Amino acid sequence: MKWDSLYFAGVGTYLPPPADAGQAVADGLYPPTEFRTTAMLSALQEEKLEAVDMAVASAGQALERAAADPADILLLLHSSLGQWSTGQDVLTPASYIQRRTLGGRAPSMYVNSASNGGMASVELAADWLAVRAPRGQVLITSASRFAPPFDRWRTDTGLIYGDGAASVVLSGTGGFARILATRSDSASELEPIYRAAGGADDDTLDMAARKRDFVGQRGPAEVLETLQATVGRNVRGVLEEADTGMDQVARFVLPNVGRPLIRLHxxxxxxxxxxxxxxSWGRTVGHIGSSDQFAGLAHLVERREVAPGDRVVLLGLGAGFNLTSAVVEIVDLPDWAAAPGSGSTDETE
Structure with a gap:
């Protein structure tokens, strides 16, 4: 869908310190073969806050950066890659976040699209604004914390999972980045890959075993071809909607997965x-569930790794399999962006 007046007015993050992957190998937490294959260096690890509280922190920063009055937010959408918790039981996370950030009587909803929840929320919010309030604002939050029975190092294969949160304010009137187009697709034939991923004797999740079983039954070539075709169709479609050539895209913000997966998928x-x-950034933070794309956009702007006029593709992919992409054009670098070059890295291998 092509959009004439849709913007990211603010973006905020809560990103805790990283846990070193090499140390996790030495401690027997992370299989050495996975460490060598994925080439991921670390994963963010939160020791105190629950996912919803990290979402509250990131939402506060996004609202501040957007100079948004909480009373003017017309809708709140929240997503998470599972509600893994260390004790706090929040049955309605969107409502909890609303109470802590906005208050009021605007609707708040949970978007259950796994790792694609953040990007799916962007397209849903865009449609909602177009129909109900073209000049309104929507707050989108996302957060995950990978506590037991989820093991960030062993539950899955090809990636490691990081804790954290990221939020954006969508606006119909202006912002630091304009959303030119969005598109969603699915590959429902791959849905069983992560379903029933579970339950060993100690009640830990085992997504890796489920994935191996499915790929073994279908054949790796068929699974990979289906996924690659869906990704290609989605991104080329959204670029066409945005009147943007592949060579015009400055950066692609993709799921933070290991090197073989990012290359093949x-x-x-x-x-x-x-x-x-x-x-080079994603390998240090890990897969933050539905927060990867918002956190990645924040990283690009905060580090001034993009400039006004640059076009960026944000692509989310979630178990199911569903994916949503957006073509974004940087309008300006706001005051909260850091000095040029601060903390950036050119490492690509």
Whole structure:
């Protein structure tokens, strides 16, 4: 869908310190073969806050950066890659976040699209604004914390999971980045990959075993071809909607996964190298569930790794399999962006 007046007015994050992957190998937490294969260096690890409280923190920063009055927010959408908790039981996370950030009587809803929840929320919010309030604002929050029975190092294969939160304010009137187009697709034939991923004797999750079983039954070539075709169709479709060529895209903000997955799932179908992605950053934070794309956008702007006029593709992919992409054009670098070059890295391998 092409959008004429839709913007990211603010973006905020809560990103805790990283836990070193090499140390996790030494401690027997992370299989050494996975460490060597994925080439991921660390994953963010929160020791205190629950996912919803991290979402509250990131939402506060997004609202502040957008100079948004909480009373003017017309809708709140929240997503998370599972409600893994260390004790706090929040049955209605969107309502909890609303009470802590906005108050009022605007609707608040939970978007259950796994790792694609944040990006799916963008398209849902865009449709909602177009129909109900073209000049309104929507707050989108996302957060995950991977506590037992989820093991960030062993539950899955090909990636490690990081804790954190990221939020955005969507506006119909203006912002630091304009959303030119969005698109959602699915590959429902891959849905069983993560279903019934579970339950060993100690009640830990085992997504890796479920994935191996499904790929073994269908064949790796069929699974990979389906995924690559869906990714290619989605991104090329949204670029066409945005009147943007592949060579006009400055950066691709993709799920933070290990090097083989980012190359096979995204690099091959899109014909892009790691240098056009945020791999050098993603390998240090891990897969933050539905927060990867918002946190990645914040990283690009905060580090001034993009400039006004640059176009960026945000792509989310979640178990199910569903994916949503957006073409974003940077309008300006706001005051909260850091000095040029601060903390950036050119590492691509």
């Amino acid at each position: 995204y690099g091959v179908p899109l014909r892009i190298g790691l240098d056009r992605t945020l791999w």
